[in-house]
Amino acid sequence: MPSTSSTVLSARAFERTVLRIADEVIERNDGTDDLVLVGIQRRGVQIAERICAVIKAREGVAIPRGALDITLYRDDLQTIGPRPVVGKTDLPIALDGRRVVIVDDVLFTGRTIRAALNELADFGRPARVALAVLIDRGGRELPIQPDIVGKHVEVPEGFRVDVLVSELDGRDEVVLAPAGAR
Amino acid sequence: MSSPLGKDLLGLEHLSAAQIAVVLDTAEPLKEVSERAIKKVPTLRGATVVNLFFEASTRTRISFEFAEKRMSADTVNVAASGSSVSKGETLVDTARNLEAMRIDMVVIRHPASGAAQFLAQRIESNVINAGDGMHEHPTQALLDLLTLRDHFGKIEGLKVCICGDVLHSRVARSNIWGLTKLGAQVAVCGPRSLLPNAIGEMGVTVFDRIEPAIEWADALYVLRLQFERMQAGYIPSAREYNRVFGVTRERLARAPRDVLILHPGPINRGVEIDSDVADGPHSVILDQVTNGIAIRMAVLYLLAGHAPELAGAAKGAA
Numbered sequence: 001m002p003s004t005s006s007t008v009l010s011a012r013a014f015e016r017t018v019l020r021i022a023d024e025v026i027e028r029n030d031g032t033d034d035l036v037l038v039g040i041q042r043r044g045v046q047i048a049e050r051i052c053a054v055i056k057a058r059e060g061v062a063i064p065r066g067a068l069d070i071t072l073y074r075d076d077l078q079t080i081g082p083r084p085v086v087g088k089t090d091l092p093i094a095l096d097g098r099r100v101v102i103v104d105d106v107l108f109t110g111r112t113i114r115a116a117l118n119e120l121a122d123f124g125r126p127a128r129v130a131l132a133v134l135i136d137r138g139g140r141e142l143p144i145q146p147d148i149v150g151k152h153v154e155v156p157e158g159f160r161v162d163v164l165v166s167e168l169d170g171r172d173e174v175v176l177a178p179a180g181a182r
Numbered sequence: 183m184s185s186p187l188g189k190d191l192l193g194l195e196h197l198s199a200a201q202i203a204v205v206l207d208t209a210e211p212l213k214e215v216s217e218r219a220i221k222k223v224p225t226l227r228g229a230t231v232v233n234l235f236f237e238a239s240t241r242t243r244i245s246f247e248f249a250e251k252r253m254s255a256d257t258v259n260v261a262a263s264g265s266s267v268s269k270g271e272t273l274v275d276t277a278r279n280l281e282a283m284r285i286d287m288v289v290i291r292h293p294a295s296g297a298a299q300f301l302a303q304r305i306e307s308n309v310i311n312a313g314d315g316m317h318e319h320p321t322q323a324l325l326d327l328l329t330l331r332d333h334f335g336k337i338e339g340l341k342v343c344i345c346g347d348v349l350h351s352r353v354a355r356s357n358i359w360g361l362t363k364l365g366a367q368v369a370v371c372g373p374r375s376l377l378p379n380a381i382g383e384m385g386v387t388v389f390d391r392i393e394p395a396i397e398w399a400d401a402l403y404v405l406r407l408q409f410e411r412m413q414a415g416y417i418p419s420a421r422e423y424n425r426v427f428g429v430t431r432e433r434l435a436r437a438p439r440d441v442l443i444l445h446p447g448p449i450n451r452g453v454e455i456d457s458d459v460a461d462g463p464h465s466v467i468l469d470q471v472t473n474g475i476a477i478r479m480a481v482l483y484l485l486a487g488h489a490p491e492l493a494g495a496a497k498g499a500a
Contacts, residue, residue: 069211072223072253072483082185082483086211122220 008135008153008161009174017150018047021132022054024148028130029099032061036095036126040104040116041069041087046165047134048103066091068102073115095124101148105163107133110144135174137161187484190302190309193318194359202360206328209473209480215252216475226255226486231287232280235312236262236273239291241447241471242312242322246289249478255287273297277305287485290314295352308485316352316411322446323356325477327364329470330401333442338365343395344386345371345429346405346454349378350412353446354405358384371395372427375416392427396434401442404429404455420453429455431462440464447471 009017029035032055039048045067052063069087102116113131120129132148137155153161155176164173186204187197194202215223231250235243243259250257260280267276277288287308290298295315302309313319331337342361348354348370361368362385370381371389381388389395396402407423417423434441443455443465451457460467 072212072215072225074225077225077486082486086208086483088211089214118224122218122222124219 003178005175005177007173008176009151009172011172014172014174017134018050019054021134021148021150022051022058025051025101025132026055026059028147029101032059032063034098034127035063036093036098036100037063037065038068038091038100038102038116038120039065040102040112041067041071041089042168043163043165044102044104046167047105047163049167051103051132064093066093068116068119070112070115070119073119075111075115089119091123095120095126098124098126100126100129102129102131104131104133105165106135106137106161107131107144107146107149108137108139110140110142113144114142134163135161185485187481189485190298190311191320191481191485192299192302192309192311194320194323194356194363195318197320197359197363199363199365202324202327202363205324205477205480205484206331208484209324209328209476212479212483213473213476215479216248216472221252222254223252224254225483226250226253229255229286229486230284231255231257231289231482232285233257233259233312234276234280234288234290234292235260236267236290236292236297237313239312241474242291242319245471245474246310246312246321246478249475249482252475253479253482255482258285273301274304277301277307281305281307287482310481310485313352316350316355318356318359319352319446320356321474321478321481322353323360324481325470325474326353326357326403326444326446327360328473328477329444329466330366330442332469332473333466334400337361340366341369341398341400342366342403343369343371343389343399343401344403344405345392345395346427347376347407347416348372348381348405349376349416350408351405354403357403358386362386369395369398373417373423392429393433393436396429396437396441399441400439401444402429404443404445406446406448407450407454409450420450424453424456428453429459431456431458434459434464442466444470 037048037052039045048065052065055063067090069089071086130147133146134150135153136146136149137153158179159176160179162175162177164171166172233246247257285307289310289312291312292314295317297314298309298311311320334340344354358368369387369389371392445467449460
């Protein structure tokens with residue numbers, strides 16, 4: 001087992017993966033009608049932005065996009081205490097009757113998505129909600145599965161997956177790193 | 183992770199600048215919840231909060247109650263009149279009985295300075311001071327700081343003059359602590375009879391007249407004249423006070439810059455401030471009220487669910 005970090009997706013591979021996710025989003029929805037992309041804070045927001053940019057370039061359509069911070073919907077406030085940093089939730093349009101695609105960086109236990117679904121329900125009743133993730137690392141604790149996956153990653157014991165995006169981290173990369181290192 | 187604020191919020195005197203900033207930063211995104219069609223998040227589901235008000239309050243009590251409800255906490259309001267307090271029950275007995283009913287937090291307003299701290303030392307529940315005598319009113323100062331930061335972008339370097347009845351004002355005390363910790367320059371202005379003797383020790387400038395204060399300040403924090411706490415003799419009359427210290431449009435018109443106007447409410451119109459100033463373009467008095475809910479939601483959130491012994495185990499979950 002390696003004890004050092006290794007690259008799962010390089011910047012080039014990252015870009016190709018986003019292109020494919022964007023294609024799948026259009027394909028699964030038969031186009032862009034009523035589509036809304038909702039990125040989960042933090043890095044899901046940037047990935048959703050990238051997907052929107054690709055769709056804009058290919059289809060000439062600007063898809064509405066929003067950001068969701070699920071901190072207030074977590075199920076572990078009583079056990080781990082409050083996270084001091086609550087991110088911004090910003091859904092610019094009504095979701096009723098829309099086809100929503102939730103975008104997140106890493107799918108792991110599924111608890112974040114559970115929280116996101118509850119939060120979305122407070123903003124309206126979408127016609128359909130789908131889930132697109134850059135990385136699926138397994139380890140689900142809830143019956144939640146993604147509709148679109150960039151890459152499946154096996155994560156050895158004692159490791160974790162870090163998604164880096166240039167907007168926040170200076171570069172695009174997905175890294176398998178020993179847990180505890182940063 | 184234990185609460186960034188500890189168990190209780192009793193005042194700003196003992197908070198660090200970093201802790202104050204955490205509250206403001208947490209409140210900022212919470213504003214959005216009150217703009218939703220469904221103004222509610224499930225964060226404090228199952229938590230029980232008692233609002234224990236031994237003194238009259240409209241704004242603060244309602245603001246706390248909205249904040250609690252928008253965070254999904256269950257709330258009970260206890261007022262001194264109509265409760266066993268009027269039969270002579272002591273503060274601690276009242277609180278211990280409430281605790282025996284398995285509550286999680288107490289929001290207390292009390293006419294005695296130090297009441298919140300007294301209670302916090304004797305019960306397990308989180309205690310939030312909603313105003314104790316002439317001591318502190320931390321959530322008011324926090325919402326004022328948020329309003330100033332919204333408007334100016336930062337607190338550091340701002341010149342804020344607190345005007346009027348500083349002597350009886352817990353709002354002034356909390357604001358002086360908060361503003362100075364965040365790097366603002368603070369002044370007070372009012373008749374000497376309404377300024378504490380040792381006000382200089384709090385690191386503030388003193389203006390004896392309102393005109394130079396207006397000329398100096400970026401923001402005026404106009405306090406309410408607290409007639410209910412004045413026996414007699416502090417000021418000749420409300421009219422006389424307005425003539426000498428009232429914040430009027432004419433006086434503001436002579437200022438070198440637009441001066442932001444804050445007031446904690448309720449307003450004595452035509453006494454400490456004129457109506458056309460309170461309702462004017464540079465007044466943020468109603469923004470203060472709106473921000474109050476977000477600040478109180480932030481405080482409830484930051485005090486809730488602290489169980490330090492479990493912090494390590496759940497790290498990195500979800």
